[in-house]
Amino acid sequence: MLRIDPGQRKRLIEIIHSLTDRIKEAKSNGWLGEAEGLQVSLQAASKKLTAMDQTQARSKTHIADLGLPQLRQP
Template sequence: MLRPDPAERPRLAEIRDNLIDRIGEAKDEGWLGEVEGLETSLAGAEEKLAQMDASSARRASAIDLGMPTFSQIAGRATATPGPAPSSTS
């Protein structure tokens, strides 16, 4: 899956706005086939914008869990095994 570059969001928004204007012009001129094609392109542009917004929202809501220190990791106690039971018959 290709991911759109967030830096290109203003350009994609401009393309979307242009498509909206072109759809209006095509409807005024009665170019129904052109309207259908432009609406398909508009749906794709709006979907990419939604993906960009969702991706930005996920990145903004990320939580930094921090890096554990050595003492937090090494300070854990472990059970030491006792002497092995002797088997006498």
């Protein structure tokens, strides 16, 4: 699976909004086949956004303080 660049999150949200608007337009014009195809694209874009958010949440590193190493005396 290809990983999505987190810097493109804003663009992905714009795509989702655009698809939503296009679905409304298609339904209002009676283009049911077009609306259905756009719905598939909207679902895929939404899944990508969800996957991106989950990946970012998992990748946040937590730093653990392990202290300073102790040297043993021979």
